[in-house]
Amino acid sequence: MTDDLMVALARAAGLDKALEKFPADVRAAYEQARRTAGAVAAPDNPTAEPWPPMQAGPNL
Amino acid sequence: MTDPHWLSITEIGAAYAAKKLSPVELTTHLLARIERLQPKLHAFITIDAEGAMAAARTAEAELAAGRTRGKLHGVPVGLKDIIDVAGLRTTAHSRVLIDNVATSDAVVTAKLRGAGAIILGKLATHEFAIGGPSHDLPWPAARNPWNPDHHPGGSSSGSGAGLAGGLFPMALGSDTGGSVRNPASACGIVGLKPTYGLVSRCGVFPLSFTLDHVGPMTRTVADNALLLDTIAGHDPADPGSAATGTRAFGRELGLGVAGLRIGFVRHFHERDMPAHPEVTAALEHTARVLEATGALVETTTLPDLNEFSAVNRVILTAEAWAIHATWLREQPENYGQLARQRLLPGAFIPAGDYVNAQRRRLTMIAQVNEALRKYDVLMCASSMDPASNIHDEPETSRTYPRQARTPFNVTGHPALAMCAGFSSGGLPLSVQFVGRFFDDARVLRVAEALERGTEWHKRRAPVG
Numbered sequence: 075m076t077d078d079l080m081v082a083l084a085r086a087a088g089l090d091k092a093l094e095k096f097p098a099d100v101r102a103a104y105e106q107a108r109r110t111a112g113a114v115a116a117p118d119n120p121t122a123e124p125w126p127p128m129q130a131g132p133n134l
Numbered sequence: 135m136t137d138p139h140w141l142s143i144t145e146i147g148a149a150y151a152a153k154k155l156s157p158v159e160l161t162t163h164l165l166a167r168i169e170r171l172q173p174k175l176h177a178f179i180t181i182d183a184e185g186a187m188a189a190a191r192t193a194e195a196e197l198a199a200g201r202t203r204g205k206l207h208g209v210p211v212g213l214k215d216i217i218d219v220a221g222l223r224t225t226a227h228s229r230v231l232i233d234n235v236a237t238s239d240a241v242v243t244a245k246l247r248g249a250g251a252i253i254l255g256k257l258a259t260h261e262f263a264i265g266g267p268s269h270d271l272p273w274p275a276a277r278n279p280w281n282p283d284h285h286p287g288g289s290s291s292g293s294g295a296g297l298a299g300g301l302f303p304m305a306l307g308s309d310t311g312g313s314v315r316n317p318a319s320a321c322g323i324v325g326l327k328p329t330y331g332l333v334s335r336c337g338v339f340p341l342s343f344t345l346d347h348v349g350p351m352t353r354t355v356a357d358n359a360l361l362l363d364t365i366a367g368h369d370p371a372d373p374g375s376a377a378t379g380t381r382a383f384g385r386e387l388g389l390g391v392a393g394l395r396i397g398f399v400r401h402f403h404e405r406d407m408p409a410h411p412e413v414t415a416a417l418e419h420t421a422r423v424l425e426a427t428g429a430l431v432e433t434t435t436l437p438d439l440n441e442f443s444a445v446n447r448v449i450l451t452a453e454a455w456a457i458h459a460t461w462l463r464e465q466p467e468n469y470g471q472l473a474r475q476r477l478l479p480g481a482f483i484p485a486g487d488y489v490n491a492q493r494r495r496l497t498m499i500a501q502v503n504e505a506l507r508k509y510d511v512l513m514c515a516s517s518m519d520p521a522s523n524i525h526d527e528p529e530t531s532r533t534y535p536r537q538a539r540t541p542f543n544v545t546g547h548p549a550l551a552m553c554a555g556f557s558s559g560g561l562p563l564s565v566q567f568v569g570r571f572f573d574d575a576r577v578l579r580v581a582e583a584l585e586r587g588t589e590w591h592k593r594r595a596p597v598g
Contacts, residue, residue: 089463092466103475106475107479107480117490
């Protein structure tokens, strides 16, 4: 299941060539991303703003 | 006179003024040294001897005519090979850009030219500033002049190696997760990641828009301030450029640390990521030196180092993926394995994780600001270990990520790494100082006080 998911996500990201030529590297990247996923907790306040904020104005 | 290749920027200017040395003589000397040591140190990707000598002749003529451009006039410099120099390749140490010739100067390059600096060439880097010491790239990895079997840190590896090896007196690097401060730590030189936005990123190949900084690298703190003076400044073409007129970054040099409050973030290297005992000893020695010269050093706390690292990792990999996605899809074979493995994770990171990292970053900025309301400067570890043997892949993989630099890419505060001693194996150990936004001058002041209180910066790598 995990392999199927990894392959599906890689193909969805357009990584067919990398999957074919460097499957071990794609797997390593997938596993690194899985370890990273959820490493940063969502804030308790769902309305918390990210940084930097959107801006408007003549200098943009 | 000191050997020309070990002269500082200030000493070069004095030698030129006293007519004991000329730009052509110095450049000729350095190019010969570079040619001799390149097979050992691999610091360069492109050596522009012709361009450098032409610039040296111009500088010499201008100085002889009394038309001085400032402190960097006639001073040679190396640029990390992600920084554009018109007419030279910007390869990012990668097959992907092996034939890429820059058509215009990066903003920092143009500023150096305007100041009369002499561009020697383009320096080795980790592939696209992320890969790591790699052996499957078109050019070899740079080596550490203190022991060429060891890595010189990175990703600004050639910059660090060249400075410690006496190939040039100043260099530019970039710093996204520590890449100016890592080679500064490994090579025993001075590397500053300035406040975010102080130095333009235009013409510098990006790794992460949120985290990228261009920074000065030198052998002394005073030189670092001089180089920062030249490259800093608002650039309206850089969306992240700070609208600040801050200048004269050396204005506090010589004032010492008497009366300054320094917050020592011990938990980074004692609890969060336990350091090599010799690193810990060097950090404690640094604290004692600063206390002996009048600083008040107290333990303080910030968020856990591993949480900072996670935020940095999510933001960096997501943004780097966006930059490299097309190439990774079309030509993954033109990347080295390390860069490929480090750039691909971004394809799998959920968008919500990226937003949460940017949310957490805001609170982390506030927490570091809060600490800097109580302290003039923070002090902490840079690298947790001395540089490993470049051929020992398991040890390099284990130690390379062990560092406390990424917090200040996340927050954007100015952070400087410098030598704090030497290991029993003769490799540099390091310390890091962090300041308030746009208070880079205060960080340099504390660094210079340490430099004067120790003899580390006077040691020379036994590279020949």
